[in-house]
Amino acid sequence: MSETQIIETHCFGIVVTLKDNGGTITSDLHELGDEPGMDTDPSDVLYDACIDGLEAMVLAQAVAGVDITDPKYLEGIETAVQAIALKF
Numbered sequence: 842m843s844e845t846q847i848i849e850t851h852c853f854g855i856v857v858t859l860k861d862n863g864g865t866i867t868s869d870l871h872e873l874g875d876e877p878g879m880d881t882d883p884s885d886v887l888y889d890a891c892i893d894g895l896e897a898m899v900l901a902q903a904v905a906g907v908d909i910t911d912p913k914y915l916e917g918i919e920t921a922v923q924a925i926a927l928k929f
């Protein structure tokens with residue numbers, strides 16, 4: 842069993858937890874809540890889908906050993922989030 846590594850980026854609340862050649866990611870980026878029966882705006886659904894893709898990429902890169910806390914990397918994340926937000 843390997844040791845758990847928690848990486849806090851201080852960028853949009855992104856936190857990656859790595860363990861056993863995999864991991865999880867959380868962030869403050871999603872628009873939709875978890876309340877049952879909540880009305881969902883189609884643009885919020887699409888925005889969240891794009892954010893899911895971005896989070897998947899960040900997680901995959903962290904698992905591969907990329908330093909996701911590097912300031913230039915975080916600048917790229919900020920730019921990607923801005924581009925996604927402009928679409929929706």
